[in-house]
Amino acid sequence: MTDQATKIDQDVTTAERIDGKAFAAALRADVAEGAARFQAQAGRQPGLAVVLVGDDPASQVYVKTKMRQAAEAGIASFPHLLPGSTSQAHLLQLIDALNSDDQVDGILVQLPLPAQIEETAVIEAIDPAKDVDGFHPVNVGRLSTGQPALVPCTPLGCLLLLQDRLGDLSGKKAVVVGRSNIVGKPMGQLLLNASCTVTTVHSRTQDLAAECRSADILVVAVGRPEMIDASYIKPGAIVLDVGINRIEMAEGKSRLTGDVDFAAASSVAGAVTPVPGGIGPMTVACLLRNTLSAAQARVAE
Incomplete structure (x- = not known):
């Protein structure tokens, strides 16, 4: 734990940049070691099935990244690339087959x-033991009651970064901006399970900036x-920016930015994640970690 991380309440002028890319690389290396041990024990690699319906360019890039990093970590990938016209019934049949496939752990x-497919029905069809996204109601319930569970990858990545920087999070005041099922809600639950005092704020929150300024962890x-600009941030706070937004610029160019004004935040915060290079790499690394954990749990049954 760094000296700076222990001085959350002190004013600082330049925030430390949290390098999620480097942390994720180290995490993937740990997963690769675990995958090698798993293969020696089980006689096969951990297996991850990735299902993509349609031809959304951003999703295609993301899936390719996942499969490439899975291969580098010693995890077998089973891609299923389906046309955008795929019916819900067909997708549910595929998930049922993957649930029964002993080579598939995640x-x-x-x-x-696509609009013709109900996301909730698809999520609930996945075997909770293979739900490496951590979205199944069974895993959500386990997380909320403090039981072992597969946890959504982005919040898990945030928690690992916080624990690496601060060590014990007990007693810290944490504010989560956003209440989505994918990030906001599980993030709040993870922080609560780590004995933080947690506040979730959202579009209906009164005096949002004041609530955010109370946070040791934002x-x-x-x-x-x-x-989120400097007026939302307590001096010395740790700020994790989960947002990924593409802003159009002149001459057809664009740039990626987060939900936090990085330059402004850096003048107040103790440490802050950049976009890109912060939370994004951690999400994929935690997906691989979840896949290995799922494989290990299935072998132990």
Whole structure:
């Protein structure tokens, strides 16, 4: 734990940049070691099935990244690339087959899905033991009651970064901006399980800036470019920016930015994640970690 991390209440002028890319690389290396041990024990690699419905360019890039990093970590990938016209019944049949496939330890269905497919039905069809996204109601319930569970990858990545920087999170005041099922809600639950005092704020919160300024730990996941400026941040706070927004610029160019104004936040915060290079790499690394954990749990049964 760094000296700076222990001085949350002190004013600082330049925030430390939290390198999620480097941390994720180290985490993937740990997963690779675990996957090698698993293969020696089980006689096969851990297996991840990735299902993509349609031809959304961003989703295609993301799936390719997942499969490439899985291969590098010693995890077998089983891609299923389906046309955008795929019916819900067909997708549910595929998930049922993957649930029964002993070579598959984790199932990931890339979201969003086409309009004709109900996301809730698909999520609930996945075997909770293979739900490496951590979205199944069984895993959500286990997380909320403090039981072992597969946890959504982005919040898990945030928690690992916080624990690496601060060590014991007990007693810290944490504010989560956003209440989605994918990030906001599980993030709040993870922080609560780590004995933080947790507040979730959202679009209906009164005096949002004041609530955020109370936080030792501020996690932002709202999907609004650079919404959080210096006025929202307690001096010395740790700020994790989950947002990924593409802003169009002149001459057809664009740039990626987060939900936090990085330059402004850096003048107040103790440490802050950049976009890109912060939480994004951690999400994929935690997907691989979840896949290994699922494989180990299935072998232990």
